[in-house]
Amino acid sequence: MSKYHVSIVEYKEPYESVKKAIDLIDGLKDIPNDSKIFIKPNVVYWNRHCDFPKWGMITTSRVVEDVVRILYESGFSDITIGEGIITEDKDDKETAKQAFEYLGYYDLQEKYGIKVYNTFERPFDRINLTDNLSVKMNTDMLNSDFLIDLPVLKTHAQCVVSLGLKNIKGLINIPSRKKFHSADPEQNLHYNVAQLANKIPPTLVIIDGIYTLERGPAMDGKAHRSNILVASRDILSADLVGANLLDIDPSAVPHLVQAAKDRNRTTDLSEIEIKGEKIEVLAKPHEWDYVYKENDTLPLPYAKAGIEGIKYHKYDESMCTFCSMLNGIILTAIKTAYKGEAYDNIEVLTGKEMEPTEGMNKTILLGQCQYTKNKDHPNINELIAIKGCPPSLDELKEGLKMAGIRVPSYFYKNIDKAPLLFMQKYKGKPEFEEAFFQI
Numbered sequence: 001m002s003k004y005h006v007s008i009v010e011y012k013e014p015y016e017s018v019k020k021a022i023d024l025i026d027g028l029k030d031i032p033n034d035s036k037i038f039i040k041p042n043v044v045y046w047n048r049h050c051d052f053p054k055w056g057m058i059t060t061s062r063v064v065e066d067v068v069r070i071l072y073e074s075g076f077s078d079i080t081i082g083e084g085i086i087t088e089d090k091d092d093k094e095t096a097k098q099a100f101e102y103l104g105y106y107d108l109q110e111k112y113g114i115k116v117y118n119t120f121e122r123p124f125d126r127i128n129l130t131d132n133l134s135v136k137m138n139t140d141m142l143n144s145d146f147l148i149d150l151p152v153l154k155t156h157a158q159c160v161v162s163l164g165l166k167n168i169k170g171l172i173n174i175p176s177r178k179k180f181h182s183a184d185p186e187q188n189l190h191y192n193v194a195q196l197a198n199k200i201p202p203t204l205v206i207i208d209g210i211y212t213l214e215r216g217p218a219m220d221g222k223a224h225r226s227n228i229l230v231a232s233r234d235i236l237s238a239d240l241v242g243a244n245l246l247d248i249d250p251s252a253v254p255h256l257v258q259a260a261k262d263r264n265r266t267t268d269l270s271e272i273e274i275k276g277e278k279i280e281v282l283a284k285p286h287e288w289d290y291v292y293k294e295n296d297t298l299p300l301p302y303a304k305a306g307i308e309g310i311k312y313h314k315y316d317e318s319m320c321t322f323c324s325m326l327n328g329i330i331l332t333a334i335k336t337a338y339k340g341e342a343y344d345n346i347e348v349l350t351g352k353e354m355e356p357t358e359g360m361n362k363t364i365l366l367g368q369c370q371y372t373k374n375k376d377h378p379n380i381n382e383l384i385a386i387k388g389c390p391p392s393l394d395e396l397k398e399g400l401k402m403a404g405i406r407v408p409s410y411f412y413k414n415i416d417k418a419p420l421l422f423m424q425k426y427k428g429k430p431e432f433e434e435a436f437f438q439i
């Protein structure tokens, strides 16, 4: 007998489409009107210096507003939106403020009397997700009576998909996020992500697939206008259906396999009753992985461009988001600085697991984790340490210079505006509407 209900709705119009997705599964049934409601959108990144593609990366403000209005009209008055946006500078409060302003969250505050919190300015409680995994999680969410989890329907380069479960990671503090990317083969990123829902209050997940994303989770991926909404009171069921809509078999998503195992369930859809549209009609293939050349020693496009004399190994799950943010800068620097002459037999190591290869002339250790692990490794001839957790841009610049990866000075001067480049691919495509991120 079916036990879990999931709705799939084609997004057609403001308010009504989200309402339909909620109503099909009685999403607000038995939630008393005096409940404290916490809404968690997915604002994975923000940039104060230039425009950047938000499609498929950030929850649309369309869905956020519709949810708030539906709650308000249903008689709920204690509503909070909370999100913790990662920034390069941990003391930067302006970026979150500007994001919430642009996304219209402060307009919702005025209109519906809700609260809007940057979770990094709020308290965290230490909780045990399992006997071996303790984290600090946002107190407001933990003390709420009902969570509304609003992920985007997207893929993820490390976790394969980033949906309801993964979105909860944005509610833990920075040290806990770093700890999640553990080098422990058992208690790794996938295992940890699968535990994120262990202590949350009753939840309604609404996956926002108005825009979906290939090779996510960030703006270097490729967005599609897909017009899909998925809702469920069961987080795992929502994610299993979401993965199918991205044409990804959940049995190939390690954290969904783990979450199903922990709940004594399967990753197929046999225990789920779908209401609304059919998966087969709306599912579209989405690539999630970045392709590297054989042995994972250089991104394939770099190898094809003939770049030689450098090994830049494929990231593994132990590299956390903070070092990942530097990954793109280093790769772009390698491409920009390459003038047809092979680099000096350099190797770049990232994360907490990689080990130096014998016979390299220069070894760049990116981040404190790599430095601590490999600083005395006998395979290293010349060590270039880019320390810091995460390293600063100045440390990065210095390290690349020492390795002979010399980029023109404008490269670093304009780095804040680099995301503008990703806007190009959406030019002249009217289905990519900025208005979905404004209220």
Ligand code: SF4
Residues within 6 Å of the ligand: 178, 318, 319, 320, 321, 322, 323, 351, 352, 366, 367, 368, 369, 370, 388, 389, 390, 391
């Ligand atoms: S050094 Fe990098 S990978 Fe290691 S914890 Fe710090 S930011 Fe994360």
